[in-house]
Amino acid sequence: RPPTGSIVKINFDGAFEKESFRSCSGIVARNAHGEVLVSRAVFHPNVGSPFAAEAIACLWTVKASTKIGWSKVIIEGNALTIIKKCQSDQIDRSEIGVHIRDIHQISQQFGWIRFKHTNNVANQLAHVLANMSLKREEPTYMYGEVPTSPCGEWRQRDSVNQTEIGCAGN
Numbered sequence: 001r002p003p004t005g006s007i008v009k010i011n012f013d014g015a016f017e018k019e020s021f022r023s024c025s026g027i028v029a030r031n032a033h034g035e036v037l038v039s040r041a042v043f044h045p046n047v048g049s050p051f052a053a054e055a056i057a058c059l060w061t062v063k064a065s066t067k068i069g070w071s072k073v074i075i076e077g078n079a080l081t082i083i084k085k086c087q088s089d090q091i092d093r094s095e096i097g098v099h100i101r102d103i104h105q106i107s108q109q110f111g112w113i114r115f116k117h118t119n120n121v122a123n124q125l126a127h128v129l130a131n132m133s134l135k136r137e138e139p140t141y142m143y144g145e146v147p148t149s150p151c152g153e154w155r156q157r158d159s160v161n162q163t164e165i166g167c168a169g170n
Contacts, residue, residue, distance in 0.1 A: 002034040014057030015130040023053035026130030039146040041133035054079035055096035071111040086115040
């Protein structure tokens with residue numbers, strides 16, 4: 001579901017490559033009309049696990065949102081443990097604790113922020129973007145759309161309305 005008013009909803013996902021210990025974060029940000037504002041995939045070296053890749057993807061999403069200047073955001077991902085840790089006020093002592101502390105600290109810069117868990121289908125475009133970018137070694141940064149290759153991959157997997165996911169015309 002699209003957010004309401006001036007809230008921006010950002011779906012994130014992390015892809016992990018165990019052979020090289022690197023990951024790729026994919027995000028897709030949408031406005032209240034469901035229109036894609038930004039899509040981006042970025043690489044991270046020296047990542048120890050898929051669990052860490054998801055935490056880094058969430059952290060990177062929060063950082064990118066502050067740099068863009070959004071003040072009201074919903075950060076949405078399918079990594080339930082990461083979302084729960086972001087929602088909690090407890091000190092995290094796990095392997096990703098440093099990332100969770102950074103997320104909590106940066107989150108204070110927003111006027112309003114919520115972390116929400118979503119299912120895999122609703123997060124599929126961010127997932128495909130992260131995985132395709134990692135596989136092809138192609139970082140991306142686009143305003144108002146998502147790259148053609150993740151949209152093509154999406155179309156092969158799902159028959160959902162392409163306009164709703166920002167892939168119309170690709």
